[in-house]
Amino acid sequence: MLELKKRLNVLPVHLIDPYENPEASVYVGEELESLIATLGGRITDRVIQKMERPDGATYIGRGKVVEVGKLIKEQEVDVIVLNAMVKPRQVHVLKERLQKFKPDIEVWDRVDLILHIFEKHAATQEAKLQIELARMNYMGPRIYGMGYVMSRQGGGIGTLGVGETNTELMKRHWRDEKKKITDELKKISASRQRQLDQRIRAGFKTVSIVGYTNAGKSSLFNLLTGKGKLAKDVLFATLDSSVGKLYIEELHKEVLITDTIGFIRDLPPLLISAFKSTLMESIHADVLLHVIDASDPEMHTKIKVVTEILSELGRNTDEVIYIFNKIDAIHDLDRTGILQQYGQFSPLFISVKNDEGIASVKESITNRLMRST
Numbered sequence: 001m002l003e004l005k006k007r008l009n010v011l012p013v014h015l016i017d018p019y020e021n022p023e024a025s026v027y028v029g030e031e032l033e034s035l036i037a038t039l040g041g042r043i044t045d046r047v048i049q050k051m052e053r054p055d056g057a058t059y060i061g062r063g064k065v066v067e068v069g070k071l072i073k074e075q076e077v078d079v080i081v082l083n084a085m086v087k088p089r090q091v092h093v094l095k096e097r098l099q100k101f102k103p104d105i106e107v108w109d110r111v112d113l114i115l116h117i118f119e120k121h122a123a124t125q126e127a128k129l130q131i132e133l134a135r136m137n138y139m140g141p142r143i144y145g146m147g148y149v150m151s152r153q154g155g156g157i158g159t160l161g162v163g164e165t166n167t168e169l170m171k172r173h174w175r176d177e178k179k180k181i182t183d184e185l186k187k188i189s190a191s192r193q194r195q196l197d198q199r200i201r202a203g204f205k206t207v208s209i210v211g212y213t214n215a216g217k218s219s220l221f222n223l224l225t226g227k228g229k230l231a232k233d234v235l236f237a238t239l240d241s242s243v244g245k246l247y248i249e250e251l252h253k254e255v256l257i258t259d260t261i262g263f264i265r266d267l268p269p270l271l272i273s274a275f276k277s278t279l280m281e282s283i284h285a286d287v288l289l290h291v292i293d294a295s296d297p298e299m300h301t302k303i304k305v306v307t308e309i310l311s312e313l314g315r316n317t318d319e320v321i322y323i324f325n326k327i328d329a330i331h332d333l334d335r336t337g338i339l340q341q342y343g344q345f346s347p348l349f350i351s352v353k354n355d356e357g358i359a360s361v362k363e364s365i366t367n368r369l370m371r372s373t
């Protein structure tokens with residue numbers, strides 16, 4: 001693991017399919033750079049490789065390796081980040097080749113970058129364990145076990161059982177570690193589930209806020225619950241679920257509201273599954289609010305990403321309420337178009353920043369709850 005105390009020099013490397021819509025690549029590239037900024041990295045440069053298909057060995061291709069190699073030396077780059085999910089083997093080979101130019105260079109793919117951000121923002125033991133599990137799932141037994149086997153070999157390979165190969169050892173280590181973490185997570189989740197059950201038995205209804213990262217979920221949560229939760233212009237500011245209360249006059253009752261981790265495109269299912277227990281609780285709420293950044297040109301794609309993840313997690317997405325936030329930041333929002341396209345999701349237009357439309361959110365929650373009781 002890389003020391004994150006000092007400010008990292010980061011070089012993003014984008015592989016662009018020349019036949020793909022160039023605008024789409026720009027947005028995906030911008031997202032990568034805001035992820036890097038979120039981690040506190042300094043972007044030294046930007047390398048673009050136009051290729052229809054990644055190179056099997058080095059991902060970026062032999063010629064590019066030399067170009068990137070020279071850059072990382074010149075610019076004292078600590079990490080290069082590949083803008084995609086890349087096979088561990090390709091990352092490994094690329095790193096080896098680049099080490100000839102700069103021995104301590106790190107090579108991350110997009111998922112590694114996201115995992116480092118998660119790690120930086122993880123506040124609770126549960127979040128930390130979930131990230132560790134996600135990392136293990138993502139690396140797989142071989143890559144995860146590499147460091148372990150090296151250290152065992154340092155201590156003498158004679159400790160291995162007869163006929164036990166390194167791969168088997170790696171797999172066993174991976175399985176054992178995974179079981180330890182999973183067991184611990186189960187305990188935490190069970191105790192939280194008990195709390196939740198108690199609340200449900202006490203007659204509390206639940207409302208959950210979901211959406212793409214940076215859409216304004218925590219900001220809305222704060223406004224609804226009066227809590228001072230961290231809202232920041234970074235991706236994945238929130239990693240832990242938090243619960244607050246909102247009083248609904250018509251029901252003469254308080255409801256529980258949860259704010260949780262944001263979604264992002266190309267989040268591998270294995271990574272989501274590590275956060276499943278936290279996510280499951282929240283997405284199976286009585287009312288689900290999907291917060292959308294209406295000022296984002298990529299809004300429609302992001303809505304799709306969130307909807308897909310919700311269905312992957314088994315939530316019926318028909319009854320979600322769409323909340324188009326940040327209307328203060330866009331002047332020509334096509335409300336008619338949105339109402340037509342997303343009419344079935346009872347779209348609301350709000351600005352948390354200007355405290356606009358919040359009453360409509362409460363009203364919508366109330367209506368749903370009245371219908372379901």
Ligand SMILES: Nc1nc2c(ncn2[C@@H]2O[C@H](COP(=O)(O)OP(=O)(O)OP(=O)(O)O)[C@@H](O)[C@H]2O)c(=O)[nH]1
Nearest residue numbers: 214215216217218219232233236237238262352353
């Ligand atoms: N202009 C504008 N900015 C907003 C509005 N609501 C939230 N923001 C800003 O959007 C950024 C993200 O807000 P958060 O509430 O942290 O978003 P989030 O969805 O919880 O993000 P993650 O937890 O990182 O997934 C912050 O800089 C907020 O100040 C709004 O109505 N208008």
Ligand SMILES: [Mg+2]
Nearest residue numbers: 217218237238
């Ligand atoms: Mg948040």
